[in-house]
Amino acid sequence: MATIVLYPSPGMGHLISMVELGKLVTKHHPSYSIIVLTLIPSFNTGATAAYVRHVSATFPAITFHHLPDIPLDPLLYPSMEAIIFDLIRRSNPNVERALTSISLSSNISAFVIDLFCTPAMPIAEKLNMDVYYFFTSGACCLALFLYFPTIHKNTTKSFKDVNTLIRAPGLPPIPPLAMVTPLLDRTCSDYSDFLVFSEHLPKSKGIIINTFESLEPKAIKAIIDGECVSGGLTPPLYCIGPLVAGGDGLHxxxxxxxxxxxxxxxxxxxxxxxxxxxxxxxxxxxxxxxxxxxxxxxxxxxxxxxxxxxxxxxxxxxxxxxxxxxxxxxxxxxxxxxxxxxxxxxxxxxxxxxxxxxxxxxxxxxxxxxxxxxxxxxxxxxxxxxxxxxxxxxxxxxxxxxxxxxxxxxxxxxxxxxxxxxxxxxxxxxxxxxxxxxxxxAMAMADCGSSRAALAKLVALW
CATH class of the missing domain: 3.40.50.2000 (Glycogen Phosphorylase B;)
Structure with a gap:
């Protein structure tokens, strides 16, 4: 059976939206199975374990492969992002073992990673697997990250010290203190990590994003037209949202x-x-x-x-x-x-x-x-x-x-x-x-909607 392997960041919001992607694929293309590589760390990222148990019990086409936890001392890290990024980096050998093991019994059609899981990209290349990003925020945020390396090259100050509006293709002018929090100080490790992640986005086979075309038309056009990536090609963009988890009616x-x-x-x-x-x-x-x-x-x-x-x-x-x-x-x-x-x-x-x-x-x-x-x-x-x-x-x-x-x-x-x-x-x-x-x-997610068409195009490539 053809398999899609999903690799989300351990944060609850990242995990839920990537599982929703898995549900969407299996609902409309049931010949695929989904395997989610999960990191459930020892520190608090929301009610992750209970959520995974619930999905496992209710969606048999989605299975979870738990990567071994790597004990880290939270007191040694300056931020939650720093500890998550280090956990992901240190998990690379476990990711390689998992992908190798899965490929023995399944044909892995695509390896879909969270932005934070960029360190796993070389593993997929080594194993000759196509890597797609699943971007869990909006197209405006994606446009910003694609353009971030250009902003970095053209400035020397940290955003927290800039007193002019930040301008990027397809976006309204952004006050510098409204920039993504880990990007505010260019001397911190989080800034460096996000710069590396942003530089790797264009190296993927495609970027899947949880939005729909009419919600963010200017940002989507700027990305597709190649305005956000300096001197390089922008990979295909697949707007397959809005993906929203089902509501629990008991409370x-x-x-x-x-x-x-x-x-x-x-x-x-x-x-x-x-x-x-x-x-x-x-x-x-x-x-x-x-x-x-x-x-x-x-x-x-x-x-x-x-x-x-x-x-x-x-x-x-x-x-x-x-x-x-x-x-x-x-x-x-x-x-x-x-x-x-x-x-x-x-x-x-x-x-x-x-x-x-x-x-x-x-x-x-x-x-x-x-x-x-x-x-x-x-x-x-x-x-x-x-x-x-x-x-x-x-x-x-x-x-x-x-x-x-x-x-x-x-x-x-x-x-x-x-x-x-x-x-x-x-x-x-x-x-x-x-x-x-x-x-x-609702129209985007309907049978002939733009998001359903984008999903069909993506799965056809897989």
Whole structure:
């Protein structure tokens, strides 16, 4: 049987979207089997192991090959990215053994890697396998990474020290501090790693991306026209999205949403790793209460100041301690606070949801787009500040949440943006754009849609 081997980064958002790619291939081209190489490290990257068990039990065409964990001391690394990149580099011998073993019983048609898994590219070349990238953020972000080596050659300063807008083909002007977080300081190892990854993107057989043509037309055109890669060919681009995980219909918050009026609830959630200080949580609570709007808010335990705790799954939050005194009781008729997790796809697709305050992770953006829900953009890390610029300036799907100089968002700002989204003219304009993009997303994934055509073209090559 022909097999596609997928190699995602261990982060939850990266793993989920690559598994969704596997589901898409097996649904429309059932002659293929999918094997996912997984790194489930000893530090916290979200509820990875439970997710893998669930997929294994429900999608028999997708199997997981667990690469041996390599114990690393998190305290020796400056960032989460640095430890993940080192883990991936050190896993190369295990990847080679896995690919060699799989090829003994299967014909490997393609090896599809995450951007972060670039160190595995020479292994595939050694084994004479075609390498494709699966880019888990949007086409705008891909255009930026393809152009990044050019920006690097033409500048000497770190982005954090630049005071002019960054310009790249197909993109709106980017404020330098909105650049992808690991790129801000060119003296750090993360910057060097991303530069290497970006230089390798054009060396692949093709780039598969979780977006659809009408969502990011300018960036997609710039990539296809070769404007982003200096002096080299751009590999074929396959826009096969939006890939969105199925919604789980079992959670107390869905019962609560059933009793709320249509489009009356603002949903606040910040990804699998998004956390706030206790002071910031109190500001959000005060702003929500003063807005007078109904809300569903996912709250996580604030981050610890201890470096080693960055890699440990936090305990369940104590709402009485974290939120203003009496807040939960005072707002019980209009709001619901959920601890740690909610079934986001099911929530966003609920009739009662009228807006989404989001960290701008790409999976969350696509989930909102496919549900037709407008957004308030409140980015926290990774490429999220960049996504915010694109969502606000280019796609017109979000309004920005503005921070003060100290990085805090005030209760007054939360109240203002919730009101703007849920009742203002600007919010109404966003809703109309969101509904239009929702229809286009459905069309792209339909039988004769652009994303289905791109998938067919890709599988024909395999």
């Amino acid at each position: 107390e918050c869905l019962n609560w949403l059933n009793s709320q009026p249509s489009r009356s609830v603002v949903y606040l959630c910040f990804g699998s790793l998004g956390v706030f200080s206790s002071d910031q949580l109190k500001e959000i609570a005060i702003g929500l209460e003063k807005s007078g709007h109904r809300f569903l808010w996912v709250v996580r335990t604030p981050p610890s100041n201890k470096k080693e705790d960055r890699f440990v799954r936090p305990p369940e939050p104590d709402l009485d301690m974290l939120l203003p005194e009496g807040f939960v009781n005072r707002t019980k008729d209009k709001g619901l606070v959920v601890k740690t997790w909610a079934p986001q796809v099911a929530v966003l697709n609920h009739e009662s949801i009228g807006g989404f305050v989001t960290h701008c992770g790409w999976n969350s953006v696509l989930e909102a787009v496919t549900a037709g829900v407008p957004m308030v953009a409140w980015p926290l890390y990774a490429e999220q500040k960049f996504n915010k610029v694109v969502l606000v300036e280019d796609m017109k799907l979000a309004i920005p949440m503005d921070e003060s100089d100290g990085g805090m968002v005030s209760a007054k700002e939360v109240e203002k943006r919730v009101r703007q989204l849920m009742e203002g003219e600007e919010g109404q304009a966003l809703k109309e754009v969101a509904k239009a993009r929702q229809k286009e997303a």
